Amino acid sequence: MFDALRKLFGEKESSKDTARRRLQFVLVHDRASVQPEIMDKIREEIIGVISKYMDIERQNMEITLANGDKDNSVALVANIPVSRMKHGKR
Amino acid sequence: MRAEIIVITSGKGGVGKTTTTANIGVGLAMNDKKVALIDTDTGLRNLDLLLGLENRIMYDLVDVTEGRVPYKKALVKHKKFEKLFLLPTSQVKDKSSVNPEALMKLCDEMREEFDYILIDCPAGIEQGFQTAIAGADTAIVVTMPEISAVRDADKIIGELGRADKENIKLIVNRIRPQMVEQGDMLDMDDINDILSITCIGQVPDDEKVVTSTNRGEPVVGNEDSLAGRAYMNVVRRILGEDVPFMDLRKDSFFRRIKRAFGMN
Ligand SMILES: Nc1ncnc2c1ncn2[C@@H]1O[C@H](COP(=O)(O)OP(=O)(O)OP(=O)(O)O)[C@@H](O)[C@H]1O
Ligand SMILES: [Mg+2]
Numbered sequence: 001m002f003d004a005l006r007k008l009f010g011e012k013e014s015s016k017d018t019a020r021r022r023l024q025f026v027l028v029h030d031r032a033s034v035q036p037e038i039m040d041k042i043r044e045e046i047i048g049v050i051s052k053y054m055d056i057e058r059q060n061m062e063i064t065l066a067n068g069d070k071d072n073s074v075a076l077v078a079n080i081p082v083s084r085m086k087h088g089k090r
Numbered sequence: 091m092r093a094e095i096i097v098i099t100s101g102k103g104g105v106g107k108t109t110t111t112a113n114i115g116v117g118l119a120m121n122d123k124k125v126a127l128i129d130t131d132t133g134l135r136n137l138d139l140l141l142g143l144e145n146r147i148m149y150d151l152v153d154v155t156e157g158r159v160p161y162k163k164a165l166v167k168h169k170k171f172e173k174l175f176l177l178p179t180s181q182v183k184d185k186s187s188v189n190p191e192a193l194m195k196l197c198d199e200m201r202e203e204f205d206y207i208l209i210d211c212p213a214g215i216e217q218g219f220q221t222a223i224a225g226a227d228t229a230i231v232v233t234m235p236e237i238s239a240v241r242d243a244d245k246i247i248g249e250l251g252r253a254d255k256e257n258i259k260l261i262v263n264r265i266r267p268q269m270v271e272q273g274d275m276l277d278m279d280d281i282n283d284i285l286s287i288t289c290i291g292q293v294p295d296d297e298k299v300v301t302s303t304n305r306g307e308p309v310v311g312n313e314d315s316l317a318g319r320a321y322m323n324v325v326r327r328i329l330g331e332d333v334p335f336m337d338l339r340k341d342s343f344f345r346r347i348k349r350a351f352g353m354n
Binding site for chain 2: 014015017019020022023024026027030031
C-alpha cells in the first residue's frame with residue numbers, strides 16, 4: 001500500500017533496498033552454481049514425493065533456477081512430464 | 091599455550107584485511123596476550139608498514155618455509171608490545187614456495203608458543219587464499235557495505251565452509267553512518283541477514299585509520315576514534331566478552347560532550 005503510494009508520487013526505492021534485493025538475487029544463483037549437488041538433491045527429493053502419486057518420465061524432467069516475473073526474483077522451475085496417475089489410496 | 095589460529099580474509103581486495111589484522115593483533119597484545127601475525131600476501135608486503143616494523147625485517151616467511159632459518163629467527167618483535175610478533179612475507183621471492191602444506195606445518199609448530207596467531211590473507215580465491223587458510227582453525231571475513239564486496243564475502247564463506255573451517259565470523263568495515271541513515275548504504279543488520287554468519291564487528295569509515303596507518307601505529311584502543319573503539323570491541327568479543335554493538339550514529343556531539351566530562 002505504502003509502496004504503491006510511494007511509486008505513485010514518483011519516490012524511488014532507497015538505494016540500500018535496491019542493493020539488498022540485487023544481492024539476494026545474485027546469491028541464489030551464486031550459491032546454486034558452486035554447489036550443483038544441491039540441485040541434484042532437490043531433484044531426487046521431488047521425484048520421491050511425486051512418485052507416490054504419479055508415474056513420471058524421469059529422463060525428460062527438468063528442474064532449474066530461472067528468473068522470476070518481477071525484477072530480481074528467482075523461481076525454481078520444474079517441468080515434470082507425468083505418464084500416469086496412480087489410484088489414490090485412503 | 092595452544093594458540094587459536096585465525097585467518098583474516100575477504101575475497102575482494104582493499105576492504106581492510108591488513109588493517110583489521112594489525113588492529114586486532116595490537117588489541118590482543120594490549121590485553122596481555124602473546125600474538126603472532128603472519129603476512130601471507132607474498133609480493134605485496136604491507137603488514138610491516140601498518141605496525142611500524144618495516145625497518146626491522148631480517149628474514150621472511152619464504153626463508154622459513156624453505157628451511158633457511160627457523161621461524162623464531164624471522165619473527166620481528168613489536169617496539170612497544172613485548173608479546174606481539176610479526177612474521178613478514180617476502181616482497182620479492184617466488185610465491186609458489188609457500189604452499190598450503192608448508193604453512194600448515196609452520197602453524198602447528200608455532201601453535202604451542204602463542205595465544206593467538208592471525209594470518210593476513212591475500213585478496214582473491216586462488217592459490218594464495220588456499221595457502222593462507224590451510225593452517226587456520228577459523229576465519230574472520232572482512233567486508234564493506236557495498237554490493238560487490240558482500241557478494242565476494244559470500245563466495246569466501248562458501249569456500250571456508252567447504253574447507254571445514256568452523257565458527258566463521260564477520261566484520262563490516264568502513265561503514266558511513268550518515269549514508270546508512272539516509273538509506274543509501276547497507277548496514278550491519280542487512281549484511282548479517284544476507285550472509286547469515288555471526289558478526290563480531292562494525293567499523294566505521296574513519297580518517298584516524300589513515301593517520302594512524304601513516305604513523306605505523308594501529309588505531310585500536312584510541313578512545314577519540316570511533317574505529318579505534320570499534321576495533322577494541324572486536325578484540326573483546328574475540329576474548330569471549332559479550333560487548334554490545336555501539337550505535338555509530340550516536341557519536342554525535344552529545345556523546346563527545348559526555349566523554350569530555352568523563353561520563354562515558
Ligand atoms: N575503517 C576504515 N576507515 C578508513 N579507511 C580505512 C578503513 N579500513 C581500511 N581503510 C583504508 O583502506 C585501504 C585498504 O585497506 P587494507 O590495506 O587494510 O585492505 P586489504 O583488504 O588488506 O587490501 P588488499 O586486498 O590489497 O590486501 C587502506 O588505505 C586503509 O587505510
Ligand atoms: Mg592486505
